[in-house]
Amino acid sequence: MNIIVCMKQIVDLEQIRIKADSRQPVLDGLPVLFGDFDKCALEESVRIKEKQGGKVTAVAAGSAKLKDTIKEALAIGADEAVILTDAALQGSDTMGSARLLAKAVEKIGDYDLILLGDGSADNYSGQVPPRLAELLNLPQVAFVREMEVLDNKVRAVRDLEDALEVVEVDLPAVISVTGELNTPRLPPLSAILKAGRKPVHTWGPDDLGLTADSLGEAASTIEVLSNLAPLQDRKEIVFEDAEEGVVELVRALQREGVLEQ
Amino acid sequence: MSGILVYSELESTALGLLTVGRELAAEMDKPLAIALLGEGAADQAEASFAHGASRAYVGNDPALAVFQAGAYAAALAQIVDRAQADIILTASTRRGRELAPRLAQKLSAGCVTDATSLSLQEGRLVTERRALGGNTVSRETITSPHQVIAVMPRLFDAQPGSNSVGEVVQVTLELAPSTTNLVERRLKEAGSVNVEEAEVLVCIGRGLSEETDLSMIQNLAAALGGVVGCTRAISHEYHWLSEEQMVGLSGKISSPNLYIGIAISGQIQHTVGILDSNVIVAINKDKNAPIFKIADYGIVGDLYQVVPRLIEQLPGGKADV
Numbered sequence: 001m002n003i004i005v006c007m008k009q010i011v012d013l014e015q016i017r018i019k020a021d022s023r024q025p026v027l028d029g030l031p032v033l034f035g036d037f038d039k040c041a042l043e044e045s046v047r048i049k050e051k052q053g054g055k056v057t058a059v060a061a062g063s064a065k066l067k068d069t070i071k072e073a074l075a076i077g078a079d080e081a082v083i084l085t086d087a088a089l090q091g092s093d094t095m096g097s098a099r100l101l102a103k104a105v106e107k108i109g110d111y112d113l114i115l116l117g118d119g120s121a122d123n124y125s126g127q128v129p130p131r132l133a134e135l136l137n138l139p140q141v142a143f144v145r146e147m148e149v150l151d152n153k154v155r156a157v158r159d160l161e162d163a164l165e166v167v168e169v170d171l172p173a174v175i176s177v178t179g180e181l182n183t184p185r186l187p188p189l190s191a192i193l194k195a196g197r198k199p200v201h202t203w204g205p206d207d208l209g210l211t212a213d214s215l216g217e218a219a220s221t222i223e224v225l226s227n228l229a230p231l232q233d234r235k236e237i238v239f240e241d242a243e244e245g246v247v248e249l250v251r252a253l254q255r256e257g258v259l260e261q
Numbered sequence: 262m263s264g265i266l267v268y269s270e271l272e273s274t275a276l277g278l279l280t281v282g283r284e285l286a287a288e289m290d291k292p293l294a295i296a297l298l299g300e301g302a303a304d305q306a307e308a309s310f311a312h313g314a315s316r317a318y319v320g321n322d323p324a325l326a327v328f329q330a331g332a333y334a335a336a337l338a339q340i341v342d343r344a345q346a347d348i349i350l351t352a353s354t355r356r357g358r359e360l361a362p363r364l365a366q367k368l369s370a371g372c373v374t375d376a377t378s379l380s381l382q383e384g385r386l387v388t389e390r391r392a393l394g395g396n397t398v399s400r401e402t403i404t405s406p407h408q409v410i411a412v413m414p415r416l417f418d419a420q421p422g423s424n425s426v427g428e429v430v431q432v433t434l435e436l437a438p439s440t441t442n443l444v445e446r447r448l449k450e451a452g453s454v455n456v457e458e459a460e461v462l463v464c465i466g467r468g469l470s471e472e473t474d475l476s477m478i479q480n481l482a483a484a485l486g487g488v489v490g491c492t493r494a495i496s497h498e499y500h501w502l503s504e505e506q507m508v509g510l511s512g513k514i515s516s517p518n519l520y521i522g523i524a525i526s527g528q529i530q531h532t533v534g535i536l537d538s539n540v541i542v543a544i545n546k547d548k549n550a551p552i553f554k555i556a557d558y559g560i561v562g563d564l565y566q567v568v569p570r571l572i573e574q575l576p577g578g579k580a581d582v
Contacts, residue, residue: 013394014528025397093371094362123392123399124510125374127362130330134366139440140330142359155444160355166445167327179511180497180504221371221405225387230398234541235557240548242562246570249542249558256557258461258519258540259485259576 001054001149003045003113005078006101006132007038009062009069010122023228032065034072037117039184041177045115046077046185048149054112055079059104061089061097067200074195075187082108086204091217098131100215103208105136111172113154118142118176129176139169145180262406265289266346267314268296268337270328272305274352276312276419278412281379282350283313283422288381291348294318296340298333299325303429310427312419317429318344324436327443328356334363336434341368341407343432348386350379353411361411370407377413386410395510395533413514415457454488454506461487462517462535464508467494468524468546468564472501477568478523484577485519492531508534524564527552544568 011030018025034042045056058073060066061084070081082104089100105114114136119126126142133140145164146157154173158165159180187195205215213219237252239245253259265282269275275295286293294316295309306317318340324332337360341349349364351357353375365372376388377398385402388410392399403410456462463482469475475489482489489506496507508515509531516537523544525531532555535541543556546563553559560567 011393013396016393016396018396025393027393095366095369095371098366122394124394125362125372125390126358127365127372127374130334130359130361130363131366133331134334134363137331140359140363141441142330143355158355162449164447164449165328165443166447168442168444169329170440221403222373223402223404225400225402227392227397227399229396230536232536232555234555236554236559237557238548238553238559238561240561242560242567243570245560245562246567246574249560249571250574252558253519253540253542256519256540 001048001052001113002111003048003054003056003115004105004108004111005042005045005056005058005073006114006116006128007034007042007058007060007073008120009033009060009066010035010120013122018229023231025227025229032063032069034069035117035121036179036184037119037121037177039076040179040181041115041117042073042076042078043182043184044147044177047182049077052149057082057108059101059108060084061100063090070200071192071195072187074198074200075192076185077191078198080199080201082201082203084203088205088212088216091220092215093220093222094125094127095131095221096215096219098128098135100208100210101128101132102135103210104203105132107203107208113149113171114138114174116174116176118178126176129174133174136174138172138174140174140176141167141169142176144175144177147175147177147181262345262347264292264294264344264346265348265350266294266296266341266344267350268298269352269354270356271352271354271414272308273419274354274414275305276308277415277417278350278352279309279312279314280420280422281417285381285386286313292316294344294346296320296337298336306427306429311421311425313422313424315427316344317427318432319429320432320434322434322436324439327439327441329439329441330359330363332436332439333360334367335436337364338367339434340432343430347407349407349409351409351411352414354414357411361409365407365409368407368409370405370409371403372409372411373401373403374411375413376410377416379410379412391533395529449505454503456488456490456506456508456513456515459488459490459515459517461485461519462490462508462515462538463487463521463523464490464492464525464531464535465495465523466492466525466531469495472499475501481521481568481572484572484575486577487517487519490515492525510534522552522556523568525552526550527555
């Protein structure tokens with residue numbers, strides 16, 4: 001069972017600061033990491049491999065920092081990695097990212113299953129898995145919280161709003177997973193040390209037969225008009241004396257008309 | 262190529278999309294149509310006309326019997342072509358999120374999922390969605406010839422329009438046979454707690470020491486005529502409350518009249534789910550907790566002291582809890 005896991009390097013969201021005057025997020029210099037859902041996809045791949053044999057290849061696109069970030073994926077258990085760090089790829093929309101990943105998957109070639117997180121932790125648009133499946137003409141199942149590989153099939157539990165749907169799809173398939181699937185392991189020191197010796201391939205547009213105008217910002221179909229912290233117009237009245245605060249709070253809520261009479 | 266096409270697997274959501282779609286259609290001078298896919302969907306044609314659709318494209322095929330995004334996207338792409346639509350509106354339900362990007366890819370189109378608003382500005386459709394883990398709101402417009410937009414479910418209420426006539430167009434779909442088998446469909450236990458539509462929502466976070474202390478939180482919610490929600494830690498790590506009660510980025514989004522966050526620090530992953538509340542109250546023993554920055558009223562104090570006192574003070578509260 002050869003598995004490709006596609007991962008996205010994101011900034012550490014908990015460290016984002018917002019400029020008070022302009023409401024702009026400050027992203028420069030923030031640490032980068034892989035999101036939790038991506039790690040669940042990787043963890044599941046490694047578990048399947050440990051049970052059934054085969055190979056896990058991690059693929060990620062992003063800034064040059066990926067050279068370091070990818071080591072975590074190798075430590076968790078990917079056998080090798082492909083990183084796509086060319087500057088021409090910056091500013092891609094989800095279609096650009098999916099095209100790039102599809103080309104990389106085709107170049108890797110020998111695969112039975114593609115796993116991804118259901119959405120990136122930063123923008124959570126969830127677009128890359130369905131787009132990738134479409135580009136590769138494969139079946140997809142999203143919102144997967146349990147899965148099992150059978151003969152030439154995957155049985156997956158899709159988590160819907162009001163129901164759980166157990167489906168079987170033929171392999172190869174694109175499966176995107178939620179955080180309920182598993183708890184990713186914390187790799188031991190020995191695995192971290194070994195990760196540095198695993199192969200990492202760096203591919204650029206030329207390796208993938210892509211031209212500059214089909215990539216990055218040049219090919220984006222989304223124009224971002226602004227991306228600012230939302231305006232918050234809250235009263236921010238804080239009572240530091242708890243006893244008095246409770247009385248004041250109830251009065252205030254009565255004034256606001258939000259208490260049942 | 263010019264027209265707006267609406268599709269949702271949920272009839273009420275589709276009618277809400279038609280309600281907003283007919284205003285856009287009038288402003289942009291485009292026809293408004295609906296796609297009705299699968300067994301029995303044609304029955305929705307009359308209601309669709311009453312909500313502003315001038316055409317209903319009806320298609321069915323054995324490949325649509327079990328949901329698979331590839332087949333549904335192929336069916337919709339064929340209807341988009343037939344209807345000559347350039348704007349496709351759907352809902353960001355889980356089905357919709359699986360379907361919309363795949364349809365967009367078929368059309369080589371840009372797509373926005375989880376849109377929290379949709380408006381026409383200087384002739385362009387402008388959407389808003391949360392970005393950077395909920396820290397920001399991204400205002401976006403799609404520049405490709407086709408535009409696929411999946412809006413948050415229940416963003417628009419369905420209201421019948423003045424017209425009620427339309428044309429049913431039967432579409433013969435050409436779809437590959439399904440490769441997805443439905444083994445089983447298990448309904449989730451009917452949510453006894455509906456945090457999405459609560460008028461008063463009391464949420465509890467990691468600061469609660471014991472599972473049995475939940476009764477105190479439930480008493481507060483009861484005194485306020487509200488329901489209890491929680492952060493991810495409570496539902497997914499401690500399993501003290503159901504996943505249906507988890508509020509935030511990967512859980513439920515709620516806009517109650519009154520929100521009370523107890524022992525919740527205010528990480529955006531949770532607060533993104535309650536930012537549209539009318540009044541926000543925070544109770545936290547750490548006076549530097551970020552939640553106080555987005556609250557109307559805050560009390561700095563230990564929940565085990567504050568919550569019982571608050572229940573006592575409330576008109577519907579009982580002194581003996």
